[in-house]
Amino acid sequence: MYDLSVSQLAEGLRNGDFSSVELTQHCVERMQKFSDLNAFITELGERAILQAQNADKLIKEKNHGPLTGVPIATKDIFCMYGVKTSCGSKMLDSFIAPYDATVTHKLDQAGCVTLGRTNMDEFAMGSSNETSYYGPVKNPWNKDYVPGGSSGGSAAAVAARIAPLATGTDTGGSIRQPAALCGITGLKPTYGRVSRYGMIAYASSLDQGGPFGASAEDCAYLLQAMAGFDEKDSTSLDKAVPDYTQSLNDSIKGKVIGIPEEYFSEGLGVGVKEIIQTAITWYEQQGCEIKSISLPNTDLAIPAYYVIAPAECSSNLSRYDGVRFGYRCDDPKDMRDLYDRSRSEAFGDEVKRRIMIGTYALSAGYYDAYYLKAQQIRHLISDDFKKAFEQVDVILGPTTPEPAFKIGEKTNDPVTMYLSDIYTISINLAGLPAISIPCGQQGGLPVGMQLIGNYFAEETLLNFAHQYQLDTDWHQQIPPGFNE
Amino acid sequence: MQWETVIGLEIHVQLATQSKIFSGASTAYGAEPNTQACAVDLGLPGVLPVLNKEAVKMAAMFGFAVDATVAERSVFARKNYFYPDSPKGYQISQFELPIVEHGKLEIVLNNGECKTIGITRAHLEEDAGKSLHEEFPDSTGIDLNRCGTPLIEIVSEPDMRSAEEAVAYMKKIHSIVRYLGISDGNMQEGSFRCDANVSMRPKGQKEFGTRTETKNLNSFRFVERAINHEIERQIDVLEDGGEVVQETRLYDANKDETRSMRSKEEANDYRYFPDPDLLPVVINSEELEAIKKELPELPAAKNARFKQSYELNDYDAENLVMDKDTADYFENIVNVGNVKAKLAANWVLGELTAALNQHDIEIMNSPVSAKMMSELLIRIEDNTLSNKIAKEVFHAMWAGEGSVDEIIEAKGLKQITDSSEIEALVDQVIADNPEQVEQYKSGKDKVFGFFVGQVMKLSKGKANPQQVNELLKAKLQ
Known part of the structure; x- marks a missing residue:
């Protein structure tokens, strides 16, 4: 059952080939069997069975949707009522969320069965899942390698076929980069498409929740359940959600694909470059027009991101002060000591590093030089894309410069680590949607390509990705040892 | 300096x-x-x-x-x-x-x-x-x-x-x-x-001196006292050749002083x-x-209207409009009872304000409502009550003893306006004070007041003063 697509699962459940309880049990067994991946922070097996029983009832009553009874893994960043929501941090190790995030609520409504809460970089800050308080997640393709981050647990769980679907969040590449490194499909929607309410904030103007699945079609089903306006999130957009599965089979013939020259310059691995070229050739063969374009401010994306995201995080993480919830140090001698030690003891190094960078960037006398400048760059980057989308339907390039790296390889070199998000970050700065789909392998490790769309062009991206997946089987590759 | x-x-x-x-x-x-x-x-x-x-x-x-x-x-x-x-x-x-x-x-x-x-x-x-x-x-x-x-x-x-x-x-x-x-x-x-x-x-210098900020003053009196205290303190510092430190200070109402909370450093x-969780606030x-159209009448406009429609002077108008509830109270009296505006203004700013201040009560909670007040003032205008007796009635109403008419009835405070009754009192006073009558007749006009006083005293203040005046004048001629 683990290798079935979402539509096959839905059909099987509907036809009574298997029940949601059976399916869920199967997934829970795999979750336990592959626990050495460390993909989950909290396993919710028993709770999942109860949910599955309820789903079976709904299916029997024919009161169900496409996801009723389908198991899912959720990133430990979406608040879930009565369940530990740690955000990968010691700070929230004791935090039992007293409310549901909008996404959690929507998945509940859709009838999804939550298997567990996936591991992640602490407060979503990281590109390798190594900053998690709960230890690194292993890449199912090679356990010595990172799965990417910050949604590493979700990507690994889908890649290992523990869960057919998983949720993630993407602030600078945290869905697309782990999707690429784990050989699965992951989509970062347009900023404002998925509610951020109850999704623990890292960098509010960049954070966006989105789906992981083996294929674009699977992602379409999950995005359908996640997307939509939410009056509790002032930055969510009041715009109708289309039926994402409807346009999957549209013809892409005659469509224009932009290839940004800046994404193929130095820094891109030779192997990855070749694989992406092959994918471009495939699209060309389908009758797409391939057009070389320029996104001239691409090299400014990382510096701008590492001002804006830390600035917002320095403020967003101020609420973790040991006063009302989360970690509190022992025997504080006064208020100052309570703040100092609670935060020093419970935040990891990467989180502290970004809080310090952000605090500095917002300080009196530096604000104009850093924060304001970074915001100006953000506009330039958005304009680059705006100009590009006057000429092209989608933009295609690599998701990452290289396939997965070894655990521990880059932990002492944050800047090199930051560079692994070079192709994904500018999309967040512009607020655009983008999808990563597997398109090859290098040395037994998956390689992903990224398709970037115009605002609210998720349908177009899913359509382009689905057409590719109809003719290729990279998305069906299961890591050795997990295909049994 | x-x-x-x-x-x-x-x-x-x-x-x-x-x-x-x-x-x-x-x-x-x-x-x-x-x-x-x-x-x-x-x-x-x-x-x-x-x-x-x-x-x-x-x-x-x-x-x-x-x-x-x-x-x-x-x-x-x-x-x-x-x-x-x-x-x-x-x-x-x-x-x-x-x-x-x-x-x-x-x-x-x-x-x-x-x-x-x-x-x-x-x-x-x-x-x-x-x-x-x-x-x-x-x-x-x-x-x-x-x-x-x-x-x-x-x-x-x-x-x-x-x-x-x-x-x-x-x-x-x-x-x-x-x-x-x-x-x-x-x-x-x-x-x-x-x-x-x-x-x-x-005095005369253009540049500002170094300022202090005194925090959290939650009454008009505290603001006044804290500022005056701060003025004195700063002058002392400056005249001693010192410099005022830019700092945040806290006013201690108990000690009536300000003290330093934290310095600029x-x-x-x-x-x-900008908060990334909120969009800019846009109002077209x-x-x-x-919103502009929905604005109620504001103090300045009300002041002008009061002066025009009610022929009030600057002082009355300004003091009545300062507090909206007071202005509303005043207008209620005038409009409900058709009471003369000046009389209403005098009572609101005089007896009522004094009583409210004394008991530390907001006008909206006044035991004497605008309606009661207008009934009281009507009894002044129709000569049932003299101004003086009206004050007594006002305090009785304040104490919850009933409506104007109930109190007048219960206490027998009704003004005497029956001419024959007043005439009898006047006659008695004239008969009892031959010496003063002589003085008056010999041209000592001042004694007239004495007669009025005596009649009022005899009537326990209830005789209509105007009638007393008129009758006395006629009888003493």
Whole structure:
């Protein structure tokens, strides 16, 4: 059952080939069997069975949707009522969320069965899942390698076929980069498409929740359940959600694909470059027009991101002060000591590093030089894309410069680590949607390509990705040892 | 040396919205600690603010009431600082682009002079919670009920030159927010509070001296005392050859002194930046026009109308319109009972105000309602009561002894207007005082008053004075 697509699962459940309880049990067994991946922070097996029983009832009553009874893994960043929501941090190790995030609520409504809460970089800050308080997640393709981050647990769980679907969040590449490194499909929607309410904030103007699945079609089903306006999130957009599965089979013939020259310059691995070229050739063969374009401010994306995201995080993480919830140090001698030690003891190094960078960037006398400048760059980057989308339907390039790296390889070199998000970050700065789909392998490790769309062009991206997946089987590759 | 005082005020006004500025929790005062703080107010992980549009409208109303520019686009910013009663570690406020800018207000001083005070800006922000120290030995309790209550912070230009001017300005702002119905203005409950920036400079100097900021003054009297104290303190420092230190000071009402809280060096760097959780506040020109149209009559307009329609003098008009409830009370008396406006004004500003002050009661809670007052004044106008006896009736009504007519009846206070009855009293007085009659007849007009007094005394004050006068004059001729 683990290798079935979402539509096959839905059909099987509907036809009574298997029940949601059976399916869920199967997934829970795999979750336990592959626990050495460390993909989950909290396993919710028993709770999942109860949910599955309820789903079976709904299916029997024919009161169900496409996801009723389908198991899912959720990133430990979406608040879930009565369940530990740690955000990968010691700070929230004791935090039992007293409310549901909008996404959690929507998945509940859709009838999804939550298997567990996936591991992640602490407060979503990281590109390798190594900053998690709960230890690194292993890449199912090679356990010595990172799965990417910050949604590493979700990507690994889908890649290992523990869960057919998983949720993630993407602030600078945290869905697309782990999707690429784990050989699965992951989509970062347009900023404002998925509610951020109850999704623990890292960098509010960049954070966006989105789906992981083996294929674009699977992602379409999950995005359908996640997307939509939410009056509790002032930055969510009041715009109708289309039926994402409807346009999957549209013809892409005659469509224009932009290839940004800046994404193929130095820094891109030779192997990855070749694989992406092959994918471009495939699209060309389908009758797409391939057009070389320029996104001239691409090299400014990382510096701008590492001002804006830390600035917002320095403020967003101020609420973790040991006063009302989360970690509190022992025997504080006064208020100052309570703040100092609670935060020093419970935040990891990467989180502290970004809080310090952000605090500095917002300080009196530096604000104009850093924060304001970074915001100006953000506009330039958005304009680059705006100009590009006057000429092209989608933009295609690599998701990452290289396939997965070894655990521990880059932990002492944050800047090199930051560079692994070079192709994904500018999309967040512009607020655009983008999808990563597997398109090859290098040395037994998956390689992903990224398709970037115009605002609210998720349908177009899913359509382009689905057409590719109809003719290729990279998305069906299961890591050795997990295909049994 | 001659010193000149320079004062600017920052007034915090809690807005009278039902729910908080960024959450659905109630803003009602006085609930059990932390019973009116929802997930958003607690700053739980993942929560997001959603702007209460009513608060925006109220801020815009204030802007129009002080002739300010109301921005079509304003921006919320985060003011970052750690404090236990600030659950998010930042306060959502407005910084670079506030909703209200460039206003002004005219104040009237005790000597009748008018002065215009500039209003730099007024911005929207959320109130913090409260730290409770008294009830918790060795620790601090935190009540987050107040957290997220909408505020406007009104920042004046440094245009005031004395504590008197500062108080007049503060009273005027208080009056306006009450008129607009955007705040209850309750100072004891902290709905209306003030920080005072005070500096001194040698008279004639253009540059400002170094200022201090005295925090959290929650009564007109405290503002006056704190400013005067600060003026004296700064002059002492300067005349001793010292320098005023830029710092935040706290007024201690018990000791009637200000003391240092923190100096500029210890001041926070608030690291303001636009709040990414909130979109800019956009109000288009039609919406602004609609808000403008809804504005109630404000003190200045009411003052002009009172002078015109009721023929009141400046003093009466200004004092009646200062507080909207007082103005309404006055108009109720005049309109309900068709009572003469001047008589009503005298009673409201005289006997009623004195009684309210003495008992520390708000006019809206007055035991003598506007209707009762108009009934009382009608009895003066129809000669049932003399002014003097009316005061006695007023106090009886205040004490809850019944309506005007019931009290008159019960106490037998009805004025004697029966000419034959008064004539009998006059005759008796004339008969009893032959000596004085002689004096009067020999040209000593002053003695006339003596006769009036005697008649009134004999009638226990109930004889109609005018009739007494007339009859006495006729009989003594």
